[in-house]
Every structure is written in C-alpha cells, then in structure tokens.
Amino acid sequence: MKKWLIVGLGNPEGKFFGTWHNLGFTAAEALGDALGIEFKKKGNMLVGEKDNIWIQKPLTYMNRSGEAVKPLANRHGIRGCNVIIFVDDLYIDKGKIRIIRGGTSGHNGITNIKQHLGSEEYIRIKIGIKPQKQMAEQANYVLARIPEPERATIDISIKKAIDAAIMIINGEALEDVQNKFNERNEK
Numbered sequence: 001m002k003k004w005l006i007v008g009l010g011n012p013e014g015k016f017f018g019t020w021h022n023l024g025f026t027a028a029e030a031l032g033d034a035l036g037i038e039f040k041k042k043g044n045m046l047v048g049e050k051d052n053i054w055i056q057k058p059l060t061y062m063n064r065s066g067e068a069v070k071p072l073a074n075r076h077g078i079r080g081c082n083v084i085i086f087v088d089d090l091y092i093d094k095g096k097i098r099i100i101r102g103g104t105s106g107h108n109g110i111t112n113i114k115q116h117l118g119s120e121e122y123i124r125i126k127i128g129i130k131p132q133k134q135m136a137e138q139a140n141y142v143l144a145r146i147p148e149p150e151r152a153t154i155d156i157s158i159k160k161a162i163d164a165a166i167m168i169i170n171g172e173a174l175e176d177v178q179n180k181f182n183e184r185n186e187k
Helices: 020-035 066-076 108-117 138-142 148-169 174-181
Strands: 004-008 040-042 045-050 053-058 083-093 097-101 123-130
Touching (some): 004 066, 004 148, 020 053, 020 083, 020 123, 020 138, 020 148, 045 066, 053 066, 083 097, 083 108, 083 138, 097 148, 097 174, 123 148
Parallel strands (some): 004 053, 083 123
Antiparallel strands (some): 040 045, 045 053, 097 123
C-alpha cells in the first residue's frame, strides 16, 4: 500500500481561524474526520496517522510550511508524488476546486514546500476563494473571516476537496479525478 501525506495549509494562531487563508486546515480537519484520524501535536505540526496515511497541519505559519512537511515526509519515506496539499486559491470561484500536479503560482506556502521537498511532484487541491469584486488588498481579503452567508458554498468546496483526496489515495488516476472535479470559473 502506498504511503500518503496530506497537508492542509493555514496559520496556527486563533485570529486566523475561520479565515479564507485557513481553508487548507479546514479541509485537513474534514479529511481527518472522514477517515477517523485524530490529530496530535508533535513538534511544529498537528498530525494524525492511520493505514499509511498521514494528515498534517503545519504550525510553522503558512509561508514556512515546508519546514514541517519535509521532516514528516522523510521520516516515513513518503515521496513528493504522494504528497497532497489543500490550499486556498484567489483565482478560482468559490464553490469550485482545481487539482493540479506541482507548480507554485506565487503562493508562498507552496513555494516553501517545493524548496524543502526538492520536488514539484506534489498534488495541489486548490479551494476557490475568489472575491465577488476586485479587492484593494489581497492580504486583508485572505485574512478576513468567511462571512456566514458564504459558509454553505465553502462547505461544498471542502466536500469536493475531501472526495478528490480520497479518490487519489484509493488509487484513482489523477487525470480521472481532475476530469471529475476541475471546473472552469464563471464568466
């Protein structure tokens, strides 16, 4: 059986909980619930394991996520191609996800993981958080709390992200999972 590391990106401080930028943590928690995996604090991460599947929430802050990802992957002999990363994405409509292999697209957390892993073979499950209107300041938007009226849409995205991750872990071809879940933005 393949070993998998699923990483949810977010920031560990309470003021970041419930924000757009912490949806990676939210997805990791939801996957843990779905698979019956409990998290425990170990050094600079929260991590849970079951049946060769590790789910991790780095506590290093978003931009230094690789500092937690690399040691866990190395310790368990998990190759870069068996790392799945849940991450928010400003350019994908809310309610949609997109699954791709590799790349950084200017996301500092992903860039840091790429540098530490020395690989671009990881799989990203990007959760859409695109704002309705043009934003003045990206940082202010991504660190804002998700408004209650938008929670149902975000729950749909999280469910899709979890379903996609489970399909990949269960051996579905990445292309088939992409064909099922990747959607274009509305005009």
